[in-house]
Amino acid sequence: MTRSDAATLEERLLAGDRRARARILTEVEVGSARGLEAMRVLYPKTGRAQTIGITGSPGAGKSTVTNALAKEYRARDRSVGIVAVDPSSPFTQGAILGDRVRMQELTADKGVFMRSLASRGSLGGLSEGSMDVILVLDAFGKDVILIETVGAGQDEVEIAGTAQTTLLINTPGMGDDIQAMKAGIMEIANVLAVNKADLPGADIVVSQLSALLSLASGAAWDPPIVKMIATEGEGIRETADACDRHHAYLLESGEMAAVERGRARRQIVALARTQLLSRLVQDSGGEERLGELVAAVAEREVDPHTAVERWLHPS
């Protein structure tokens, strides 16, 4: 190795240094000044990676699909980053536990890097950190970044705005058609997979999904439906193909620019939101003032809207 000691962390990361990557990821995740500096330097080097968000309800097999896709892309000689977003769980330490098991399987391959992130959990949706982590892996040169989330709520809508392609994993027996419609993430899915396709009812789910898709009138991209048995690797090649076709479509149609703007807007708004709130807390008398307002509302001396009015416009 001829690595110069004078090389910056960022230069080392861009040259493929894993220790520099680890260091920068940590700084970025905690949002330190060094992390912000790194983002400033690295950001112009991003935008090359293909990003795929993997979503679906718990039990749909998202982790299995993610691992299988990682292997499939490695077999295609593309480097892979995995960002798994778990809800923060101080009680079960879910992120750490899940991670450990999966690392055992994947760490053998140096072309796959996995990072498990706790979503902020308090009031935030997808954490700022996770957006930056994706960008760092992009700058590092990962060809494909798989972003897997837990659950089927707001986080998934956030992910859809972050990833270029959203893969929605369905399973047989997930509930009746009303359930499927209520999922509310149909309209953000670019590729639909029906996992556990060996279970009874798989074809019913496929036709329900087709019927739902047919309601979408004349969109330029027609989301394909792929059957898979992820645990046996069946249908994984077809799913990767479908994701790649969607990626090619985004590039050819020019829609990629809109996807990029959507991602940028989401991150800007999320960052501004957080900073505005912490500035308000600071400027208005800190946590103490907020605590007073909370107590007044909890004791019904004042309604929440009036309390916020007083917080934002102190007389």
Place this chain on the structure above:
Amino acid sequence: MTRSDAATLEERLLAGDRRARARILTEVEVGSARGLEAMRVLYPKTGRAQTIGITGSPGAGKSTVTNALAKEYRARDRSVGIVAVDPSSPFTQGAILGDRVRMQELTADKGVFMRSLASRGSLGGLSEGSMDVILVLDAFGKDVILIETVGAGQDEVEIAGTAQTTLLINTPGMGDDIQAMKAGIMEIANVLAVNKADLPGADIVVSQLSALLSLASGAAWDPPIVKMIATEGEGIRETADACDRHHAYLLESGEMAAVERGRARRQIVALARTQLLSRLVQDSGGEERLGELVAAVAEREVDPHTAVERWLHPS
């Protein structure tokens, strides 16, 4: 009826007038000035209702459980409000569809009022409107308010902060123990139900849940685990009993005050966040200025953090 025409909307709502309730709910949901005024008047009259959040993954049977619990509480001669929070779905119009089917079953009973709300969907989590709708039903005099959400993500964490009691619906075959742990909502559940208890694997889920709960060291409230077959009404009485026991526990232990403060804090912070952001957009040159920053970030002329810095502190 001796209703005076001079009575305000709020007075009429407090006297049990359903038309006044409908009118106020609409104003509150759109966040109009009239709605804010109504919240100011009604808020001191809230705090009497028992609120139960019902959560779990899609397909767990949340709607069925919610309906069954509504009937159970009605049989106990308690009035019931249901607030169903669906992810916004312009494509499938999920909220409306699901609502229609359920209304058919429940509208016969005037003691049950159901409102389906679309969660904001864009960048918000649980909508402000849904918090106010719960408060309006509380002021109207509903004894029990059931708050049902779709999905298992951020929205559920929000709901946990809004409802006094959180009921988590599990099902057999939802995935291995890692999946269960990753759900990350274990620590916010006060009552655990295993629905579809006639399916194979129900006892396995029960023991997995017990094992997880045993990790929680010495909490004062020990969440009970109830088996149910909601479609046949089995286990519903026991579930309502468990929810009522938790409610009594909150009151007797004095923990209810902390629950109330948590709810107040959540609503205050959510409202402030939204208002700060819209004020920033307005003061900084409107959507146009935001659009410029988004374009600059999308084209990688500037990184997201620097863009936000410029937005918040224009030089």
